[in-house]
Amino acid sequence: MSPDYFNVMGIPLRAGRLFDDRDTAATESVVIISEATARKYWPGENPIGQRTVHKTPMTVIGVVGGVRGGSLREEGGEQIYRALPQFLFALHDTALVVSTAGPQGRWPRRCGRCCASGSRIIRWPMYARCRQ
Secondary structure (H helix, E strand, C coil), rough: CCCHHHHHHCEEEEEEEECCCCCCCCCCCCCEEHHHHHHHCCCCCCCCCEEEEEEEEEEEEEECCCCCCCCCCCCCCCCCCEEECCCCHHHHHHEEEEEEEEEECHHHHHHHHHHCCCCCCCCCCCEECCCC
């Protein structure tokens, strides 16, 4: 995830911090987790600073609110977010999220061309959040 992802998606920070310029490929691997993940793996504890392993050791730096996926009736599930510079090999599993202040219009096509023109990646899934 990029530093602005949570703001664009409207996901609130509950504890710790969000990704920033400190989180690079040369620094310790860090993750941000959802509240559901925190409750499952560290019930009644503060997860900030805890270590988790998913292929490589990572330190929890933040907890964010849950995101409803399959149904609006169900609470958001377990989520683990990784800093994009520390996870570049997984671009095949990456989505582009764009936020705009106006109506959608033609910008999705333009944005898609922009991403494809400067990258080996030809197509990314794109999710839009328009604020009108």
